Amino acid sequence: MNNLENQAVKNTVIPSISITFDLSLYNETKMGKIITLANQKGGVGKTTTAINLAASLVALEYKVLLVDADPQANATSGLGFDVKNIRTGLYDCLVNGENPEKVILTSEELPGLSVLPTNIDLVGAEIEMLEMPNREYILKNILEKVRDNYDFVLIDCSPSLGIIVINALTASDSVLIPVQCEYFALEGLGKLLNSIRLVQNNLNPDLDIEGFVMTMYDKRVKISEQVLDEVRHHFDDMVFNTIIHRNVKLSEAPSYGQSIVEYDISSTGAINYMNLAKELLQRNNMTK
Ligand SMILES: Nc1ncnc2c1ncn2[C@@H]1O[C@H](COP(=O)(O)OP(=O)(O)OP(=O)(O)O)[C@@H](O)[C@H]1O
Numbered sequence: 024m025n026n027l028e029n030q031a032v033k034n035t036v037i038p039s040i041s042i043t044f045d046l047s048l049y050n051e052t053k054m055g056k057i058i059t060l061a062n063q064k065g066g067v068g069k070t071t072t073a074i075n076l077a078a079s080l081v082a083l084e085y086k087v088l089l090v091d092a093d094p095q096a097n098a099t100s101g102l103g104f105d106v107k108n109i110r111t112g113l114y115d116c117l118v119n120g121e122n123p124e125k126v127i128l129t130s131e132e133l134p135g136l137s138v139l140p141t142n143i144d145l146v147g148a149e150i151e152m153l154e155m156p157n158r159e160y161i162l163k164n165i166l167e168k169v170r171d172n173y174d175f176v177l178i179d180c181s182p183s184l185g186i187i188v189i190n191a192l193t194a195s196d197s198v199l200i201p202v203q204c205e206y207f208a209l210e211g212l213g214k215l216l217n218s219i220r221l222v223q224n225n226l227n228p229d230l231d232i233e234g235f236v237m238t239m240y241d242k243r244v245k246i247s248e249q250v251l252d253e254v255r256h257h258f259d260d261m262v263f264n265t266i267i268h269r270n271v272k273l274s275e276a277p278s279y280g281q282s283i284v285e286y287d288i289s290s291t292g293a294i295n296y297m298n299l300a301k302e303l304l305q306r307n308n309m310t311k
């Protein structure tokens with residue numbers, strides 16, 4: 024239903040029972056899509072993709088919440104928030120029932136971008152959550168309270184398959200898998216896909232695979248092309264056409280607390296991530 028039709032539904036005087044029905048449909052179309060970035064292999068570009076895909080979607084005028092679900096807090100610091108000053112973060116929401124609206128921070132430079140930040144306290148959550156009732160659904164219940172405020176909610180995960188990653192997959196509509204263009208790229212992907220299947224079978228039957236994003240591609244290195252061919256051979260059109268090239272600006276930007284869109288909009292990294300955002304929107308039939 025488009026906006027005009029929504030407006031028409033809201034303005035029409037019809038019996039209350041059908042108004043209730045139509046408004047529930049209206050709310051449903053407003054819900055932000057929740058996407059987890061996961062790969063239990065370390066250093067493959069999860070956080071770089073989370074930050075810069077989020078910022079690119081914001082540059083395209085979508086509202087985004089980035090949830091930092093990794094105790095390393097790289098997404099929080101990479102967007103310029105001082106982790107030492109984060110008193111309440113995701114840990115407090117997960118373990119102490121803190122209202123996420125009280126914890127979420129908004130980027131000054133990119134007002135459409137909000138962050139549910141974390142700090143090192145999150146390390147403890149992995150153990151404390153194991154004792155909690157419905158432990159796999161804690162993050163889902165938190166995000167249900169805020170997802171309507173955003174077009175997208177991206178969750179940056181740690182390189183593990185622990186309880187917080189399982190919570191992220193349970194809370195999500197889809198999972199986006201960054202794959203580094205290097206020799207051992209496919210190693211461990213089977214384990215990740217198996218975990219995704221377990222979550223689909225037991226916790227979240229609606230979880231889709233959004234796709235695989237190839238990162239740190241270097242055309243001077245033969246192995247990059249070989250890995251790209253191999254991943255495309257295995258996963259076909261589940262692999263995004265947009266490839267993220269190795270670009271030094273992408274590794275510099277977080278030390279300035281900026282996304283690539285703010286740090287250098289004309290860099291290859293910014294062009295790649297803007298294209299990734301556009302492809303994501305196209306695949307979701309969401310282009311404005
Ligand atoms: N396209 C790129 N070009 C150059 N450097 C990159 C690129 N993508 C990521 N990096 C660098 O590679 C390193 C690992 O990236 P990143 O932190 O995004 O990976 P990660 O999967 O989140 O790691 P972890 O598993 O530890 O959370 C970082 O230093 C980052 O700056």
Ligand SMILES: [Mg+2]
Nearest residue numbers: 069070093097
């Ligand atoms: Mg990371």
